[in-house]
Amino acid sequence: MKAMKTIRTLLMPLAILAGAALVEAQGIGSRLPQVELEGYAQTKADSFEDFQGRAVLLEFFAYW
Amino acid sequence: MHLNELQEKFGSKGLSILAVTDEGESDTVKWIQNKGAQYAYAYDKGGKLARHFNIQGIPDAVLIDATGTVAWRGHPGALDEKTLEAALAGALPKPLYEWSPAAKGVKSAFQKRAYKSAIELAEKLPESEGGAEIAKALRTLVSSRVENLKAAYGRGDFLGARGAATELAKDLVGLPELAEATRVLGDLAANKDAAEVIKGQEKVAKIRGSGISKRKEIEAAVESLQKLVKEHSGTIVEKEANDLIRQLRERQM
Numbered sequence: 001m002k003a004m005k006t007i008r009t010l011l012m013p014l015a016i017l018a019g020a021a022l023v024e025a026q027g028i029g030s031r032l033p034q035v036e037l038e039g040y041a042q043t044k045a046d047s048f049e050d051f052q053g054r055a056v057l058l059e060f061f062a063y064w
Numbered sequence: 065m066h067l068n069e070l071q072e073k074f075g076s077k078g079l080s081i082l083a084v085t086d087e088g089e090s091d092t093v094k095w096i097q098n099k100g101a102q103y104a105y106a107y108d109k110g111g112k113l114a115r116h117f118n119i120q121g122i123p124d125a126v127l128i129d130a131t132g133t134v135a136w137r138g139h140p141g142a143l144d145e146k147t148l149e150a151a152l153a154g155a156l157p158k159p160l161y162e163w164s165p166a167a168k169g170v171k172s173a174f175q176k177r178a179y180k181s182a183i184e185l186a187e188k189l190p191e192s193e194g195g196a197e198i199a200k201a202l203r204t205l206v207s208s209r210v211e212n213l214k215a216a217y218g219r220g221d222f223l224g225a226r227g228a229a230t231e232l233a234k235d236l237v238g239l240p241e242l243a244e245a246t247r248v249l250g251d252l253a254a255n256k257d258a259a260e261v262i263k264g265q266e267k268v269a270k271i272r273g274s275g276i277s278k279r280k281e282i283e284a285a286v287e288s289l290q291k292l293v294k295e296h297s298g299t300i301v302e303k304e305a306n307d308l309i310r311q312l313r314e315r316q317m
Contacts (some may be wrong), residue, residue: 028134028135028136028137028307029133029134029216029221029224030133030134031132031133031134031227032128032132032133032134033116035113036109036112036113037082037084037106037107037108037113038106038107038109039089039106039107040104040105040106041093041096041104041105041106042096042101042102042103042104042105043082043103043104043161044161044162045080045104045159045161046161049175050159050160050161051080051082051159051160052132052160052174052175053078053130053155053156053159053160053174053201053205054078054079054080054130054155054156054159055078055079055080055127055128055129055130055135055148055151055152055155056079056080056081056082056127056128057067057070057079057080057081057082057125057126057127057128057140057143057148058082058083058084058113058117058125058126058127058128059067059081059082059083059084059123059124059125059140060084060085060108060113060114060117060119060122060123060124060125060126061083061084061085061095061122061123062085062086062087062091062092062095062122
């Protein structure tokens with residue numbers, strides 16, 4: 001598991017560099033699935049439906 | 065531009081930034097404080113949403129436009145203003161949870177996508193409760209959805225157009241714009257080439273949604289996708305299949 005984590009850490013910068021080239025990647029044009037998130041903080045929203053009609057920039061962070 | 069600045073600058077133009085993590089609460093609160101992030105965040109328990117988007121490296125961002133369609137994805141720092149502004153077309157300048165409590169009925173109708181009701185109720189609200197402003201925002205959102213529908217059909221994204229037109233045919237009941245949605249559905253029904261393209265798009269979507277990860281499965285999928293590229297060359301299927309091949313090959317890394 002630790003080795004996997006090290007490999008992923010080394011690959012991360014590559015993934016980030018590839019990020020710009022992935023602008024055309026899969027998913028663009030697809031509809032959002034049902035979004036089930038919890039514990040909304042720093043907002044008055046308490047469900048994803050509260051963002052209906054807004055453009056939402058999802059920032060994924062801190063996985064592994 | 066730092067995300068705080070992005071939220072500040074584009075918030076009133078319809079942008080909501082939402083940071084998402086599957087880490088635990090205490091780790092997250094620490095990270096948020098260290099980063100000084102002022103925007104909203106929430107928990108993706110079990111990493112379900114990250115899996116849906118096949119998040120590979122972090123940070124990674126997905127931009128969803130006001131119609132609920134994925135508009136862009138990549139490193140948050142790589143988002144350019146032009147792409148962002150396109151995604152903001154039609155977005156509500158004020159999120160639902162900032163509407164006056166008097167607009168509760170409007171909000172309810174809007175969330176049920178009964179746009180005609182929502183607009184009528186908004187127009188009945190007094191000026192002081194922001195009724196005119198809300199009605200305008202709703203009308204702009206409706207126009208924007210119709211424009212997106214026409215654009216999808218125009219670029220040959222017949223599957224996307226069909227989905228959008230089907231939804232709009234329900235959501236726009238009672239509004240003049242309904243005719244646009246009905247017309248696209250009619251055009252799609254009459255367009256035999258579109259029917260073929262849709263079949264190809266559906267096959268790509270099926271492979272995309274299958275969540276494969278084993279080398280053999282990926283190789284088989286790439287082979288199927290290459291066949292689709294050949295069968296449907298010169299159409300959006302070619303592009304979608306090639307995009308997915310590229311993405312699957314990255315998954316093999």
